[in-house]
Structure formats: C-alpha cells, structure tokens
Amino acid sequence: MTAVSDTSELPSVKAETVLSARSRKPANLGQILRWLLLFLGGLLMIAPITYMISTSLKWPHEIYNVNLIPEEPTIENYTYVLEDGRFYLWFVNSIIIAVITTVSNLFFDSLVGYTLCKFRFPGRYIVFIAILSTLMIPTEMLVIPWYMMSQSFGWLDSYWGIMFPGLMTAFGTFLMKQFFESVPDDFLEAARIDGLNEFQIWWKIAMPLVKPALAALAIFVFLGNWTAFLWPLIVTNSVEMYTVPVGLSGFGDEVDVAWELIMTGAAISTLPTLVVFLIFQRFIIRGVVMAGLKG
Amino acid sequence: MSAYKRLSIRQKQIVWAWLFLAIPTLFYGLIRFYPTGTAFVISFQDWNLLGERTWTGLSNYQKLWNDPVFWKVFRNTFAYLIIGTPVSLVISFVIAYHLDKTRFMHGFLRMLYFLPFMTSAVAMAWVWRWFYQPVPIGLFNNFLASAGIPQIAFLNSTTNALPAVLAPAVWAGLGFQVIIFMAGLRAIPGSYYEAAKIDGVGWWTVLTRITLPLLKPTIVFIVVFSSIGFLRIFDHVFNMTTNNPGGPLNATKPLVLMIYETAFSSFDMGYAAAQTVVLFLILLLVSLLQLWILKGDNS
Numbered sequence: 001m002t003a004v005s006d007t008s009e010l011p012s013v014k015a016e017t018v019l020s021a022r023s024r025k026p027a028n029l030g031q032i033l034r035w036l037l038l039f040l041g042g043l044l045m046i047a048p049i050t051y052m053i054s055t056s057l058k059w060p061h062e063i064y065n066v067n068l069i070p071e072e073p074t075i076e077n078y079t080y081v082l083e084d085g086r087f088y089l090w091f092v093n094s095i096i097i098a099v100i101t102t103v104s105n106l107f108f109d110s111l112v113g114y115t116l117c118k119f120r121f122p123g124r125y126i127v128f129i130a131i132l133s134t135l136m137i138p139t140e141m142l143v144i145p146w147y148m149m150s151q152s153f154g155w156l157d158s159y160w161g162i163m164f165p166g167l168m169t170a171f172g173t174f175l176m177k178q179f180f181e182s183v184p185d186d187f188l189e190a191a192r193i194d195g196l197n198e199f200q201i202w203w204k205i206a207m208p209l210v211k212p213a214l215a216a217l218a219i220f221v222f223l224g225n226w227t228a229f230l231w232p233l234i235v236t237n238s239v240e241m242y243t244v245p246v247g248l249s250g251f252g253d254e255v256d257v258a259w260e261l262i263m264t265g266a267a268i269s270t271l272p273t274l275v276v277f278l279i280f281q282r283f284i285i286r287g288v289v290m291a292g293l294k295g
Numbered sequence: 296m297s298a299y300k301r302l303s304i305r306q307k308q309i310v311w312a313w314l315f316l317a318i319p320t321l322f323y324g325l326i327r328f329y330p331t332g333t334a335f336v337i338s339f340q341d342w343n344l345l346g347e348r349t350w351t352g353l354s355n356y357q358k359l360w361n362d363p364v365f366w367k368v369f370r371n372t373f374a375y376l377i378i379g380t381p382v383s384l385v386i387s388f389v390i391a392y393h394l395d396k397t398r399f400m401h402g403f404l405r406m407l408y409f410l411p412f413m414t415s416a417v418a419m420a421w422v423w424r425w426f427y428q429p430v431p432i433g434l435f436n437n438f439l440a441s442a443g444i445p446q447i448a449f450l451n452s453t454t455n456a457l458p459a460v461l462a463p464a465v466w467a468g469l470g471f472q473v474i475i476f477m478a479g480l481r482a483i484p485g486s487y488y489e490a491a492k493i494d495g496v497g498w499w500t501v502l503t504r505i506t507l508p509l510l511k512p513t514i515v516f517i518v519v520f521s522s523i524g525f526l527r528i529f530d531h532v533f534n535m536t537t538n539n540p541g542g543p544l545n546a547t548k549p550l551v552l553m554i555y556e557t558a559f560s561s562f563d564m565g566y567a568a569a570q571t572v573v574l575f576l577i578l579l580l581v582s583l584l585q586l587w588i589l590k591g592d593n594s
Contacts, residue, residue: 031396031397034393034396034397035397035399035400035404037393038390038393038394038397038404039404039407041390041408042404042407042408043407045407045408045410045411045466045469045470046407046410046411048411048419048422048423048426048463048466049410049411049414049422051422051426051434052418052422055425063432064431064432064437066434066437066438066441108318108319108322111315111319112315112316112319114315115312115315115316119308119309119311119312119315120305120308121308121309121312121313122309123313124312127316127320130323130328131323134323134327134328136575136578136579136582137327137331137575138527138571138574138575138578140527140529140551140554140571140574141331141334141571141572141574141575142327142330142331142334143554143558143571144333144334144337144558144564144567144568144571145329145330145331145333145334145337146326146330147558147559148333149330164326165326167322167326168319168322168323197311198307198308198311198315199311199315202315223413226415227414227415227416227417229415229416229417229529229530229533230529230530230551230555234555234559244415245415245416245417245418245530246417248417248418248421249417249533249534249537252421252424252534252537253537253538257432259425259428259432262421262425263421263422263425265418265421266418266419266421266422267418269415269417269418270413270414270415270418270419273413273414273415274410274413274414276413277409277410277413278406281402281406282402285405285409285474288412288471288474289474289475289478292471292474292475292478292516292520293475293478293516
C-alpha cells in the first residue's frame, strides 16, 4: 500500500520541498510585476472562452460590439439553439459514446496492462511488442480500412461504428502497466493463498491500488472522445447520429453569419468539460501530469 | 474443472493470462493490424469505393509525386510543425518558468492557463474564426479599427491564413505543455539551486547551465508530442475553412485534410491510402528521431 501511494504522490512531495526552499524571499517589485504579467497573460489565455460566453449572451445587433459585458444579457440564443432539439440529440450521443468508451478502456487497458505486468506466459513478449507497435500507426491511416469494415458489416451511422476503433488503446494499456509495476507481488500472492482466483485478485486487490491511474486514464479517454472529430465525421451521415463536434461543425455552416448562435453552440459543447474541470481541478491536473509523464 | 485443478500454478497462470488477453488480442488483430495491412494494400490499388479493386502497382505514389497540390500540402504540413512547435515550446516554457516561481494565487493562475486544454478543437475553431472576420464582425479587426490601424485579412489571405489557423492550435496545447514543464521544473532537486545561490551565480547562468540541461527529457517529450500533433492537424483547419476546406488556394491544407477529401469527397481510395502511408512514414521518422535523441542522452 505504501509503495503505491508513494509513487503516485512523488511529484507533489518533491514539489513542496523544492518550492518552500525557493519562496522564502519577501515579495519585491519584480515579483509583483511577474504576478501581474502572468495574470494578464492568463486573462488573454481564457479570452476566447470568455468572448464565446459573452457573445452567446448578446442580442444579434450587439455582436459587432467588442465590449465583454453584454448591454442587455439574454438567454434567447440558448433557448433558440436548444429548442431546435438537435443539440440534445448530439449531446446524448456524445455522452453515451464517451462513457462507454471510457468504461471499456478502463476495463480492458488495465486488464491487459496487468496481465503483461504480472504474468509470465509464452507469447507475452510478442503481445507486448505488438501492442506497443500500434502506437506507431496513426489513426488517419486506419480510417479508410475502418470505413470499409463499417460498410461491409453495416456499422456505418451507428454508435458501435463511432465507438469501435477506440474501445482499447495502447496508450492506456502502457499507462496502466506502468502503474501495476508498483503493486507488490506479495499482495497478489497473499490473495492467491486466500483462495481468490486470478480475476478476483486483479479486480479486488490490484485495481483498487491503482485508482489514481484509473482516474487519469478516464479523464484522457473521456476528453478525447468528447472532442473527437475526424472519425465521427466520416462514419456518421444522418443528423440524429452526429456527436457534438460533428453537429456543431455543420450547424456553424448552416447558420452562416449568425455568430451569436454559433457561439452559443460552441459554449454548449464546451461548458460541460469546463465545469467538470473547475470542480475537479487539482485532481485533473495531477492526472494529466501522471498520464503525460508515465504514458 | 478437475482438469484445471490438476494444472501446476505456472500452467494455471498461462491459462488465465490468455483468458484475459483473448478479447484484446482479437481487437488489436482485427481493428489495428488487419486495417494497417489493408491500408498498405489499397495504396497499390485503384478503387472508387463502389467498383472493383484493381492493382496499379506504384501508380498512386507516382501520381502523388507529380501532384503539385501534394507538394503544397506537404509544405503546409511542415509549416505547421516548424512554426507551431518552437513557438508553443518557447511560450509554454516562459509561462511555466515564471509560474513555478509564483506562489500567490498559484492555483488560480495555473487554472487560467490550463483551461483551454479542456475545450474542444471544433468549438474553439469557430470562436477563432469569428475573431478573424473582417469588420464589422470580427473581434480582432474591430479592435484594429478602433485603434485606427488598417484591417488585416486573416483567413482570406494566402499568406496570413496558415498562421491564423495555427494560432488556436498552439493556444489549445499551451496549457498541457505548461503543466508538463512545471512538473519537469519541480523534479529538479532544490540542492542544485542552493549550490548555485551559495556560489553567487546569476539567474541566466542558472537557467542555461542547470535548469535547461536538466529539463532535456521534458523538452524532448514536449517537442515530439506537439510535433506529432501539428503534423496531424485537421480539426482546426477543417472548421475554420468549411466554406473552402484548406483554402484559400490550398494555403492552409494539411496532409490529413487532403487524405479526408481524396477518400471521402473524391472517393479515390487508393490515392488516399498512398497519402496515409506517407503520413505514417513522416510520423515514424519523427518518432525514430526522438529515440535517437534520447539515446544520445544516455551515452
């Protein structure tokens, strides 16, 4: 247990010691200036998001005005866009697809990562190399064969068609494999002696020990599928099957110069992930660092 | 069941391992390896999605070599890489370097920089597309107009369109790079800085002699990660130029957009597959270059 929590906490523990040593100087002019510049830079960073939200709350005649605060804020655009009904459909589609894909990745990536990490069996090395080598193949190379498959099996324009390429990922598998390295073999051996079968050992003993890694993987897979564009664009052709990004792209063309409506659609598709981020901020950033550095 | 009980522990492990790997092996075989092979095969064929697949040898590759649009697209793709990677690397390092030294409201500032990473490329491409519109619509040109500066044609100009499309892609990736840089900075042992302080070394020497050399693995990771991202750019370009994808005059068209159009607008599957093979080779080269640099690091 200690070994596991130690590795996952390592960056932040180090950070604290290093930072406390660095921050003992009293604030001087240089530091105040640095803070102000960073703050202004930060405001610039979120300017596209704030302007998106601001414009989505403006009446059409006001969108030509560069002021950030709308003179007469309105939720008319949201009512209009949502009454249309298509955004609801796309939203539901995107959620279903992102959730199922995330669950599938959490299950299979960690199962395969665990097996490659903790079992010795003939063929282990080949499986390892084979999965590793798929990291080299860009998805753009596979979309044409995937399209052919979907066409011949009747998967075009269906949830399964959108989801099947992403149900397992080599990235997730190696991320989980890395984290299972820190689970002591003694734990698994003890469970084996207690009479648990191998599936129970994985599910009940090993999985709870890598929860931080599972959370990091979940964030990456969910965000990746929520924002995925190329494959859903190719595989869907009826409006009811679109995901949010594909729907928004078509919607933007359709309403043409009604920028307040486009900004509203963009806000609707962005706000859920932003809200989730604001709630779980520290947790998500730690997950991103873990996945980024270990994966 | 009784047969299972007679197996040794090691044999049981083999059975379980393959039981666990059965579905994933099938998945990787059918959804990754088989399609990879198919992509290579189709690149030597002529096929319009409906008719017969006929072998044409290297003709798709010859066509590619002689296609002026391909070379334009090839230059664009590398322009995204060559401008995007250093620009995002320098900006994210400068932000991370200073953010790392700031304690007051550190979490809040970090949140501001990271927020764009959580947005979807499609939504933000439309927001930036609005920014770039001419007066009286676009935000940037409205600002310029109110400052009395002449208008800039962003997306309609063959010279400005590519950097204009690249900007939101750089912007969206900065937050991730800042976070990774900060993790790298924090992993540098404080004793190095203490020693430098005792020796009375200036901040520039500390930066170039301690911080940057020790950050090399982080820098290599970010360079490779962002390079691959820029080489595969698609969402931003497609959504900012939907009225004329990759325009004006192919000035913004990257390889992935050319693949998409060849395959799903012209239905020239063989030709598109040959383009995907080229993309694969480019990405392979970048990855090998990374391995080579990291190996040089150890010796």
